[in-house]
Amino acid sequence: MTDHTYTVDDIGRLVDGETYRHGNPFPLWRWMRENEPVVRHEPGVFPAFWSLTRHDEVKQVLRDAETFSSSSGILLRPLAHGEDPGSDRTLALSDAPRHQALRGAAAGWFAPRNLRRLGDFLDSAAYAAVRSAVEATRVDFVGDLAAKVPIEVVCSFLGIPDEDRPSVVEWSTEAFCAGTAEERSIAHLEILDYFGDLVERRRAAPGDDLVSVLATLTYQGALLPLDDVVLNCDNLLVGGTENVRLAMSGGMLALLRRPDQLALLRADFDQVVNTAIDEILRWTSSATHIMRRATRDVELGGRRVRRGELVVCWLSSANRDPAHFTDADVFDVRRSPNRHLALGAGPHYCVGTQLAKLEIRAVLRELLAQVGDIRLDGEPEYLDSIVVNGLRRLPLRLTPAGGDGSRPRSDLTAARG
Numbered sequence: 001m002t003d004h005t006y007t008v009d010d011i012g013r014l015v016d017g018e019t020y021r022h023g024n025p026f027p028l029w030r031w032m033r034e035n036e037p038v039v040r041h042e043p044g045v046f047p048a049f050w051s052l053t054r055h056d057e058v059k060q061v062l063r064d065a066e067t068f069s070s071s072s073g074i075l076l077r078p079l080a081h082g083e084d085p086g087s088d089r090t091l092a093l094s095d096a097p098r099h100q101a102l103r104g105a106a107a108g109w110f111a112p113r114n115l116r117r118l119g120d121f122l123d124s125a126a127y128a129a130v131r132s133a134v135e136a137t138r139v140d141f142v143g144d145l146a147a148k149v150p151i152e153v154v155c156s157f158l159g160i161p162d163e164d165r166p167s168v169v170e171w172s173t174e175a176f177c178a179g180t181a182e183e184r185s186i187a188h189l190e191i192l193d194y195f196g197d198l199v200e201r202r203r204a205a206p207g208d209d210l211v212s213v214l215a216t217l218t219y220q221g222a223l224l225p226l227d228d229v230v231l232n233c234d235n236l237l238v239g240g241t242e243n244v245r246l247a248m249s250g251g252m253l254a255l256l257r258r259p260d261q262l263a264l265l266r267a268d269f270d271q272v273v274n275t276a277i278d279e280i281l282r283w284t285s286s287a288t289h290i291m292r293r294a295t296r297d298v299e300l301g302g303r304r305v306r307r308g309e310l311v312v313c314w315l316s317s318a319n320r321d322p323a324h325f326t327d328a329d330v331f332d333v334r335r336s337p338n339r340h341l342a343l344g345a346g347p348h349y350c351v352g353t354q355l356a357k358l359e360i361r362a363v364l365r366e367l368l369a370q371v372g373d374i375r376l377d378g379e380p381e382y383l384d385s386i387v388v389n390g391l392r393r394l395p396l397r398l399t400p401a402g403g404d405g406s407r408p409r410s411d412l413t414a415a416r417g
């Protein structure tokens with residue numbers, strides 16, 4: 001479908017999962033940026049909300065946490081689902097001053113010392129995951145590789161004891177990557193139950209992990225309620241796994257579709273990898289949208305948004321805005337500058353940014369070291385979600401690189417930079 005066939009009646013397709021599974025939302029987003037950059041959706045399955053598709057207005061909203069509140073939810077939910085259970089309780093769904101307290105605790109934990117420790121663990125996890133994928137030869141890159149590394153890393157920073165990890169990995173895989181809606185929700189309840197138990201154990205005997213930090217955090221003179229800590233742990237698990245998995249697998253597909261870009265990365269990994277990672281984040285924009293609620297009447301792109309109204313920032317669209325990106329629809333591993341909004345902006349900017357980048361780097365590095373030839377081995381399948389955007393399945397055939405694919409640890413550590 002070409003751009004000129006769109007009308008304002010088509011904007012409803014943005015909240016239809018089928019648009020993301022079978023279709024291509026980018027032409028519609030382009031039309032909206034050019035014709036209706038700030039547009040109101042009437043209530044239906046979802047409450048009424050405004051759609052923002054340009055980089056300028058999206059950035060304006062994300063940076064101004066006083067005018068645009070996160071506390072009632074940051075994702076569009078069907079009206080029938082009611083209020084988000086994390087409202088006013090999790091880091092992402094809090095406003096100041098609660099947000100600062102939770103943010104200080106989480107961001108403090110992701111300080112360089114802990115990141116370095118995680119980095120060593122990550123190198124081994126990436127090495128092993130790529131190694132077993134290469135041995136298998138034919139793999140689903142999403143499930144067999146891109147899902148594995150982030151969940152190992154999350155288990156590590158949440159301090160999940162070794163003996164519990166297989167269960168947590170299994171529930172997470174079921175909750176986020178596979179199964180029917182019912183199986184997914186049962187697995188998710190198992191995770192919440194598990195965290196309830198773990199938080200109590202950490203309150204009794206804190207360790208040096210992030211669960212212990214949250215379990216012992218006091219806010220306004222009291223420990224956080226157990227349920228609040230559990231919801232925060234759950235958010236870290238989801239945030240730390242889903243987006244990284246989608247960025248890695250979408251990045252892999254982008255590189256396969258542009259062999260010249262893959263060759264650039266292979267030829268000069270250390271020079272190109274940083275810009276390549278940001279381009280993968282921009283290109284995949286796995287967090288499709290982020291929502292806010294206006295706390296006062298405010299003007300956005302020439303339209304009047306009233307206090308209490310919802311505004312939805314389509315990050316994937318903002319990241320293809322030609323006003324901010326030259327050749328925005330071209331995947332360019334050397335793109336610079338690259339002021340994408342894939343990780344948000346302002347006070348809620350992704351707290352896992354450095355970790356996410358380290359993970360993508362480690363997996364790319366291992367792939368290029370251990371795999372000689374990477375080919376598509378079937379049609380990629382896409383998710384049908386309006387929340388996270390990307391691949392459900394990416395069948396690949398991997399041919400090992402010459403040699404045994406192993407390198408000294410010092411090389412791996414130096415490469416992290």
Ligand code: HEM
Binds near residue numbers: 351
């Ligand atoms: C490619 C990977 C990732 C992407 C695309 C991504 C995306 C985002 C975005 C767009 C936000 C902003 C939300 C908002 O403004 O309301 C955010 C916040 C957040 N992310 Fe990530 N994320 C990624 C990786 C991670 C990882 C690895 C972790 C785990 C440590 C994580 C944990 C969080 C948390 C806890 C927040 C809330 C921060 C706050 O509200 O202050 N994310 N992320």
